[in-house]
Amino acid sequence: MLISVLNSTAQIQAGFVNEYFKGIWNPAEMRVEPAVGIIFDARGRLFAWTKEGRVYVLPNNNSSSSWSLMLDIRSEVKSAFDGGMLGFVLDPDFFTNGFFYVYYSTYVSGGSSQDAAVGRVKRFKANNPNHATLLPTTDYSDPLNKTLIGESNSTGIPITKLSHMGGTLVFGTDNSLIVSTGDGAYYSNFDDGSHIETAYQECLNRGVMTNAENIGANRSQLLNSHCGKLLRIDPNTGDGLPSNPYYNAASPRTAQSRVWARGFRNPFRIMHIPLTGNHTDDPGDFLVGDVGQGDKEEYNMVVESGQNFGWPFKEGMSISHNRPLTQYAPANPIKPIIDYRTGTGRAIKNDTIFNIGSVQVPGINPMEGNSAVAGVYYDKDTYPPAYKNTSFVGDASGIIYNVKLDANYNVQYVNRFAYNLSSLTSMAIDPISGNIYYLAYGSGGSSIYRIRYSPSNQPPIAKIKADITAGSSPLTTAFSALDSYDPDNQTITYQWNFGDGSPVETTLAPHHVFTNAGQTSYKVKLTVTDPNGEKGYDSLYVSLNNTPPVIDSSSIHALNSIAANAAYPITLSAFASDDHTDSAQLTYAWKIMLAHNDHEHLYTTYTNNNQSISLPSLECEKGVATYWIRIYLIVTDQQGLSTTYTKDINLNCVGIQQSITFPAIPDKLTTAPAFTLNATASSTLPISYYLVSGPATLGGSTVTLTGKPGQVKIRATQHGSTLTNYNQAPIVERTFNVTRSITQQTVTLDSVPPKLITSPAFTLNATASSGLAIKYFVVSGPATLSSGNLLTLGQEGTVRVRAVQAGTYTTNGAFAERVFTVTDPCPPARTLTQTLVNGEPMTIQAGQTIQAANLIQSGANVVYQAGAAIELNPGFQAESGSVFKAQIQGCN
Numbered sequence: 001m002l003i004s005v006l007n008s009t010a011q012i013q014a015g016f017v018n019e020y021f022k023g024i025w026n027p028a029e030m031r032v033e034p035a036v037g038i039i040f041d042a043r044g045r046l047f048a049w050t051k052e053g054r055v056y057v058l059p060n061n062n063s064s065s066s067w068s069l070m071l072d073i074r075s076e077v078k079s080a081f082d083g084g085m086l087g088f089v090l091d092p093d094f095f096t097n098g099f100f101y102v103y104y105s106t107y108v109s110g111g112s113s114q115d116a117a118v119g120r121v122k123r124f125k126a127n128n129p130n131h132a133t134l135l136p137t138t139d140y141s142d143p144l145n146k147t148l149i150g151e152s153n154s155t156g157i158p159i160t161k162l163s164h165m166g167g168t169l170v171f172g173t174d175n176s177l178i179v180s181t182g183d184g185a186y187y188s189n190f191d192d193g194s195h196i197e198t199a200y201q202e203c204l205n206r207g208v209m210t211n212a213e214n215i216g217a218n219r220s221q222l223l224n225s226h227c228g229k230l231l232r233i234d235p236n237t238g239d240g241l242p243s244n245p246y247y248n249a250a251s252p253r254t255a256q257s258r259v260w261a262r263g264f265r266n267p268f269r270i271m272h273i274p275l276t277g278n279h280t281d282d283p284g285d286f287l288v289g290d291v292g293q294g295d296k297e298e299y300n301m302v303v304e305s306g307q308n309f310g311w312p313f314k315e316g317m318s319i320s321h322n323r324p325l326t327q328y329a330p331a332n333p334i335k336p337i338i339d340y341r342t343g344t345g346r347a348i349k350n351d352t353i354f355n356i357g358s359v360q361v362p363g364i365n366p367m368e369g370n371s372a373v374a375g376v377y378y379d380k381d382t383y384p385p386a387y388k389n390t391s392f393v394g395d396a397s398g399i400i401y402n403v404k405l406d407a408n409y410n411v412q413y414v415n416r417f418a419y420n421l422s423s424l425t426s427m428a429i430d431p432i433s434g435n436i437y438y439l440a441y442g443s444g445g446s447s448i449y450r451i452r453y454s455p456s457n458q459p460p461i462a463k464i465k466a467d468i469t470a471g472s473s474p475l476t477t478a479f480s481a482l483d484s485y486d487p488d489n490q491t492i493t494y495q496w497n498f499g500d501g502s503p504v505e506t507t508l509a510p511h512h513v514f515t516n517a518g519q520t521s522y523k524v525k526l527t528v529t530d531p532n533g534e535k536g537y538d539s540l541y542v543s544l545n546n547t548p549p550v551i552d553s554s555s556i557h558a559l560n561s562i563a564a565n566a567a568y569p570i571t572l573s574a575f576a577s578d579d580h581t582d583s584a585q586l587t588y589a590w591k592i593m594l595a596h597n598d599h600e601h602l603y604t605t606y607t608n609n610n611q612s613i614s615l616p617s618l619e620c621e622k623g624v625a626t627y628w629i630r631i632y633l634i635v636t637d638q639q640g641l642s643t644t645y646t647k648d649i650n651l652n653c654v655g656i657q658q659s660i661t662f663p664a665i666p667d668k669l670t671t672a673p674a675f676t677l678n679a680t681a682s683s684t685l686p687i688s689y690y691l692v693s694g695p696a697t698l699g700g701s702t703v704t705l706t707g708k709p710g711q712v713k714i715r716a717t718q719h720g721s722t723l724t725n726y727n728q729a730p731i732v733e734r735t736f737n738v739t740r741s742i743t744q745q746t747v748t749l750d751s752v753p754p755k756l757i758t759s760p761a762f763t764l765n766a767t768a769s770s771g772l773a774i775k776y777f778v779v780s781g782p783a784t785l786s787s788g789n790l791l792t793l794g795q796e797g798t799v800r801v802r803a804v805q806a807g808t809y810t811t812n813g814a815f816a817e818r819v820f821t822v823t824d825p826c827p828p829a830r831t832l833t834q835t836l837v838n839g840e841p842m843t844i845q846a847g848q849t850i851q852a853a854n855l856i857q858s859g860a861n862v863v864y865q866a867g868a869a870i871e872l873n874p875g876f877q878a879e880s881g882s883v884f885k886a887q888i889q890g891c892n
Contacts, residue, residue, distance in 0.1 A: 051084030086167030119157025120150030148238030172283020191216030369395025382434025507806030509813025826891030
């Protein structure tokens with residue numbers, strides 16, 4: 001399943017750098033349409049494809065270039081839940097013939113179920129596949145475009161629950177096309193056919209599958225089903241190939257004729273081993289990451305035709321599942337070479353199972369993760385020699401393992417290469433640089449990271465914080481680079497480019513005033529540099545004369561829980577307002593996520609308002625896991641500014657309700673020792689904790705900081721109990737900041753008394769406890785600064801001024817503010833409504849008129865003076881004991 005995990009501070013083996021390379025396109029689109037995969041062509045051009053059905057290409061592996069749209073078939077792609085366009089591959093002769101291939105889930109003709117889909121493999125022809133300057137685009141009308149699998153309901157890959165569809169296209173050595181398919185069955189418990197949580201009936205009614213295929217996960221064993229297989233087809237016709245193990249010359253397009261290997265649950269990502277197979281009838285060997293049901297994740301080696309890997313009767317190396325349809329049980333299924341997840345990670349060496357971490361198979365244990373992702377076979381020379389001819393495999397939870405296999409695929413070691421990455425769905429090798437890239441897939445969008453070898457010095461990491469990034473001009477924004485750091489613990493320097501033509505600044509925490517008469521945005525870029533000249537970058541946008549929409553209400557605001565084991569009908573509707581965009585021009589996106597313990601699964605996305613849907617049915621797994629639905633409502637204005645509202649909707653399981661008390665966690669220094677979490681459940685049952693994001697590790701209830709700055713988010717859950725009949729508790733999350741040790745300073749700004757518009761210019765005076773120089777700002781109000789700290793007044797109003805000491809690497813930034821009023825002693829007219837109380841004698845003047853509708857309390861001594869008229873209107877009263885005079889005369 002595609003899993004979304006928020007980004008943590010990545011940890012990687014010494015000598016390597018994990019660096020942000022590029023977002024997929026622009027931030028507004030990223031939020032709605034994240035990419036799921038990446039590959040390179042032989043020229044180093046980078047291709048990224050999305051679940052929704054688009055392919056983009058980046059020229060010459062250049063992070064400063066823009067993505068160009070190559071393919072858009074969103075109208076054909078059913079991208080709900082874990083479905084969508086998951087597979088993409090270029091033809092081995094792409095530069096000559098322009099062919100590329102996609103694998104996606106499409107709609108059932110005549111169907112209506114959210115869960116039912118047909119898996120389709122299609123070939124397209126590109127224009128300009130190898131042009132010197134023009135990027136490839138799709139020729140949608142080319143007669144050589146062809147659907148290879150799935151021309152109709154009955155000729156595709158059946159999917160009764162839009163989750164397990166596999167997802168990889170890869171070419172074999174013999175130029176045959178390999179397709180990895182999932183069992184298309186229900187994912188969280190056993191499905192042996194007619195499962196109530198699937199769309200099996202629609203699939204039967206619409207011819208998506210035959211009655212013989214209505215056997216749930218057992219389709220992985222059925223030769224007459226495309227499900228749970230590695231399929232091997234002719235890329236020109238879609239037919240199975242005569243050298244396939246069960247090929248029938250009379251029916252080359254049947255599933256049986258296409259099968260190469262079987263017995264898989266959800267082989268989402270697989271990889272080809274170079275220099276294996278031949279060029280005529282053997283595609284070579286494949287490493288398959290098969291996502292397990294809950295007990296074990298598998299890495300399998302497919303080395304010959306006809307192999308059977310045991311699902312749904314076998315999971316991992318030794319787990320047997322008691323399934324009723326025993327006629328489909330394989331006799332001698334092939335064991336995976338590695339299994340992990342629950343218990344100890346294990347590997348096979350010389351036909352013997354060893355624990356990973358043992359003398360026989362060195363490595364990391366426990367081997368963590370929850371969704372196996374086959375990655376890349378590394379055959380380049382860029383990394384140290386120890387990594388050549390090894391495999392980099394991953395787990396969607398954000399881990400990369402480096403695996404060494406011998407010539408017979410005996411496991412030699414399993415090292416944890418990187419962890420605390422963002423959710424991982426795809427890996428690729430740049431053929432020009434020899435660096436590995438991976439795609440970080442998440443609910444907030446997709447980003448690409450590059451793993452680079454830099455043994456002598458690692459580049460610093462730049463991170464920007466800003467207090468306000470949108471508002472009216474002039475806009476004063478406080479920035480900070482305090483979360484930036486150097487992995488080698490060296491002092492770094494800062495350079496801020498504010499994007500508006502102003503001079504760069506080199507402080508830790510500068511403040512900056514942005515001005516512009518129209519709606520515009522400025523890209524603020526932070527560059528941090530270590531003593532060896534290595535640099536790190538971060539950026540954000542500041543928008544002027546525009547603010548994000550305000551989500552005032554929605555149909556999910558008051559929805560806190562729904563019944564388990566039943567779909568919940570709802571109309572997704574919201575009302576949002578915006579100061580700069582007509583409400584009718586706002587766009588709405590609803591991301592429906594299935595949340596589970598420490599991660600989320602994207603169920604579907606809706607991109608309009610007032611959408612009638614059914615929230616998916618979820619089971620309660622009391623005592624095992626906590627499930628809930630998380631909805632992200634994203635409202636975007638015409639200029640691209642967005643606001644997100646997040647709502648968690650819990651399950652009403654049968655049982656006693658309980659709640660979690662999770663005290664706030666104070667902020668920490670990077671050097672702080674490990675500490676213990678202390679959440680409690682009203683049931684008194686034990687709490688399970690999960691690290692959602694941030695520079696920390698979590699073991700049980702113990703949090704250990706990694707020594708890097710950033711914000712940490714931790715989730716507390718209580719899964720309920722079948723013994724005491726307690727329902728799962730609503731989750732509770734806590735965040736805290738981790739900062740490096742730095743000298744704090746204070747800024748003292750002299751007070752400013754009320755002023756008149758006729759007051760002369762005056763200087764602001766402030767000092768910093770550090771003794772460093774002060775910079776002054778007018779944050780708001782009718783005043784201007786000159787000569788650094790000389791303030792000139794002009795009109796009535798309230799003025800807010802700020803004194804800033806922006807800090808250095810060793811001293812944190814600080815600021816102080818003062819607010820004062822500026823009044824006009826003699827405006828042309830005044831309207832008085834305020835109550836005047838006992839005090840010093842008071843004279844209120846106006847050049848022409850005063851209109852009074854106010855109260856003068858006993859003891860007050862007041863004179864109204866106006867040049868032309870004084871009107872005492874209803875509401876005016878001078879109490880007994882007060883002194884009140886009205887005089888027609890000009891201002892003094």
